[in-house]
Amino acid sequence: MGVTGSPTNIKQGSKTKGGIGESTLRPDGTLKVTGEFAYSSDMWHEDMLWGFTLRSTTAHAEIKSIDISEALATSGVYSVLTYDDLPTEVKNYGLEIQDTPVLAHGKVRHHGEPVALVAADHPETARRAAAKIKIEYVELPVITDEASATGPDALLIHEGRDDHHIGHVPHPNIVHRQPIFRGDADEAAKRADVIVTGDYYFGMQDQAFLGPESGLAVPTEDGGVDLYVATQWLHSDLRQIAPVLGLPEEKVRMTLSGVGGAFGGREDLSMQIHACLLALRTGKPVKIVYNRFESFFGHVHRHPAKLHYEHGATKDGKLTHMKCRIVLDGGAYASASPAVVGNASSLAVGPYVIEDVDIEALALYTNNPPCGAMRGFGAVQACFAYEAQMDKLAAKLDMDPVEFRQLNAMEQGTLLPTGQACDSPAPVAELLRLVKSRPLPPEQQWLSAGEDADVRALPGGLSNTTHGEGVVRGVGYAVGLKNVGFSEGFDDYSTARVRMEIINGEPVATVHTAMAEVGQGGVTVHAQIVRTELGVNQVTIHPADTQVGSAGSTSASRQTYMTGGAVKNTAEAVREKVLEIGRAKLGTYHPAWATAELLLEGGKVVTDGGEVLADLVDVLEDEAVDLELEWRHRPTVAFDLVTGQGDGHVQYSFAAHRAVVEVDTELGLVKVIELAVAQDVGKALNPLSVVGQIQGGTTQGLGVAVMEEIIVDPKTAKVRNPSFTDYLIPTILDTPTIPVDVLELADEHAPYGLRGIGEAPTLSSTPAVLAAIRNATGLELNRTPIRPEHLTAT
C-alpha cells in the first residue's frame, strides 16, 4: 500500500491538469477532423430503407382526398403512410401545446406541412414514389398578419382550442399574450422632455445549422424501436414520440447521434416520429435525411416581429418611461411561442433602469411557417428595437449614444419590469466602456500605398463593383439583456451519473448524461468539472442517451449551468463517498482523515493544506463509486397574467457590441469591418470555447442584420427562398474580425459563478450593425435585414 503512515512522510499533492478555467481541447476533436465522427446523417444499417416526407404545396387548404395507390405500387417501395395509418388516438405532438399533427389530417395549415411518408430501398425511389401521391386540396384564404388573424371574420387556424392559454387570450388566433405594467407610464411620460416613438420590423431568421435533420430508427425484437438522432433534448423528444407510437417510453430508446449545430431549430421534433413509424411498419431500419430545401420546412424559425416602442427622457438624459407592443408571428403551430412571448415581454425594456413601463407582447397563429426557438429567444427582436430607440433619444438630446446608455444602465439590484431584482453583477456600463475604448480599425483599409484598391476589402468584395468612390464609414453600439435557463416556474432540472473506479491501475471517472452536445462544448466542460472535483486525469464521457435521467434542453444558454451543475453536484457526492471509503479503510493511519478538509487532486486524497493522505488506487481498489443525481436551480414563478409581475427568471447575461461598417452608398452594399464584443461570463470554465461561442453568436446577429431572411409571400404564405442559394448566411468574407473582451464577475447563485453565454452575443450584434449603418448613411432604417434598396432609396 502506498499509504503514508505517519505525518513525517506526508508529501505535497499536485494539482490535476485540465480542470475548469483551462482551455482544454474538445474530446471529440480528433474524430471531427478525421471525418470519423458519426453525425446523424452518417448512420448506416445493413438492409436499411430510406424514408421521405411528402409535404403540402399550399399553405392553407382542406384535404379532400389522398390517393397513395400508385406510390405504393412503385417497385422498391416498402410502405406509404398517411394520417389514417397512425396507430393510436394520439395524432398530434408539441413542446407545450399538442397542436402539431404528425401527418396532416383534415387540413394543412402551412406550406411544407408533412402529409405522407414513403419508405423505399433508395432515397430517389422514395422521392419519386412520393411524387406519385395524389392529394386533392380545397384552398382556404390565408391568414398572414395581425389584421387577418384577429379581424372580425377571421377563420380560426385551430378550431376548438383547449390549451391553457385560451382562457386569457383576446382571440383564438393568438397563442399567448403577456402584458406587463409597472409604475404608471402615462404619468411618468409627463416628466419627459423628449419622447421618441418607432415602429420596427424584425425579419424571419433561420437557424441554418449545417447538419440536416436526420436519423435512423431501428425496430427491435421487443416491438420497440431504437432511435439515433440529432436533437437538443432527448427526453423531451421521447415524451412526445412514445404516445404517438403507442409504446411505453422504455420501448423507445434514444441515443444522441452527432449533431451538426442546432441554435433552437432542433427543439421541436422533425423526422423522429416519421422514421419510427416507417421502421415499425416495415420491420426494417429506416433512415431519413432532409435535403436543404426540406430542412427549411422541417424546423421552426425565429419569430418575425412587429414592434412599436415609445420612450421618454428628461433633458439631462434620464429615461422616464417606456411603452411597447410586440407582435410575434408564431405561424401555424404553437411550438415555443408562449415562452418566447414571456421572454419578449419581460426583457422588452433591456438593460436599463425604467421604473414606469407599459408592455404588451403576443404571438399570433397564422398560416406562415411555424416559429419557435432560436438563439436569443424573444429577447433578440426586442433588443433590436430598444437599442434603435436609445440612439434616437441620444440624438434628440444631443448626447453621446454610449454615455446616454451608461447613464441609464441597470446594475446589480435594479428591478426589472416584472418586479424581480437583479441579484448578481450587471456590468452594463462597463461592457459598453470596454467596446468603446478599443482603438478603431484604420480607415479605408482597401487602399495600400501606391497600389490599386484591394477590392476584397470593399463592400461587394471580389465582384469588383467599386474602387471605393461612394464608400462611407459608420460606427454603432448596442447592449442587450438575456435570461439564462427556462423561466416562469418551469421545473428545470438536469441529471448526471458519475462513476469512479480504478482501471489498469489508474483512477478513471465516467460521466453519463443525456445532454445534447450540439457543438457548444459541453463534453469538454464536463470532463473539466470532473477533473476539478475528483482530481483524476482520465475522464470518459459516455454517449448521451435515454438510459440516464433527463438533462433538459441544450438551449436557453442553460446547459453548462444546469448539466454542468449536475455533473459538479454528482461529482461532489462521489467525492464524499470516496472519502468515506477512505476513512473507513485508512482513517486510522493519520488524524487528518478525521479533522481536515479533504480534496481529491492528482489521483490522491489530500488535505486542504496540500498534504497527501492516500492514493485513490489504494482507497478504491476494486470498488466503484457510481451515483446518479438530479440537480435544480432556484425556483422561479410564472408572470402574473394581468400585471406581468413575478420572479420569473433564474439568471441574466449581458453583452455589448461596437460595429464598424463601410457602406457603398451608390450600390447599397455593406461591409462590416469589425464587430467588437464584450461579455460578462461569470466564470470562463473553458476560455477558448467561451470566445468561440461569443464569436459564433455575434456572427448570427450580423447575418440577420444584413442578409438573412426567410421570405414568405404575403398573398400565398408560401416560402420563396428555401435554399442556401437564396437564404444567405455569412461567409468568411462577410464576417469581420471579432475582438472579444471577457469579464468574469461571479454570480454567487450559479455553479462556479458561471453565467450562460450562448445567446447574449446574438442580441446586441444586430442593432450595433444597424446603428453603424445609420451612422454611416443618416438613414432611419427600421427593419432587418437591410437590403441594398433600403440604402439607395430605390
Add this chain to the structure above:
Amino acid sequence: MRVNFTVNGRPQEADDVWEGESLLYVLRERMGLPGSKNACEQGECGSCTVRLDGVPVCSCLVAAGQAEGREIVTVEGLADYSKHRDGAHPGTGCSSSGCGTSLDAAKRWQSKPTDGRSGEAGDLSPIQQAFIDAGAVQCGFCTPGLLVAADELLEQNDSPSDADIREALSGNLCRCTGYEKILDAVRLAAARQEETV
C-alpha cells in the same frame, strides 16, 4: 452503371450506381466514407469538398460517372495525402470497410479521455491538428470541407495573407464559429509549416 475510381489511394468500384447519383452519395452511402458532409447538396456550402485529381470540388455537384478513372481524396485520406504531398503516391487511405461509421461503431463511440489528441499525434495532417488546437471545431459539420479546402490553400501558398485565406475559404459555410478561429487555425498551420521547413 459501374464506376471505377481511386479513393484515398485505393482503387474502388461501385456497382448499380444510378445515373443521377452524386459523387458525394457514392462516397457516403456506397463506399462507407461519410466524412464528406451533406449540408446543402446544392454546391453552396462546401461541406462536401473533396479533391478530384487534386482540384477541390463540391462532390455533391459531381455526377458519380464523372469520377470514372479519376483520383479522389476525402477528409478520411487527408492526413496521408498531406504526408505524401510531394511523393508520387498520394495516400493509401481507408479501405471501404476500414473507414466510415457503422451503427455499431457509432454506438460504441465514446469521447476519449484526453484532450482531443487521442489519435496518435502523427496521424493528423498539420491543418487537422491546427483546427483542433485553435478551437476551430464546434459542431464540426463544416470541418471536413474546410480542411480539404484549407489544405489545398496551404499546398499552393505556404504563407497566405488573411485576405488570401478568406478568399480561399469563401465557398465553405460555417454556422457555429464566426470564422475567427478558422482563420487562426489556417494561420497556425501555415506558421508551423514554416517552422518545419
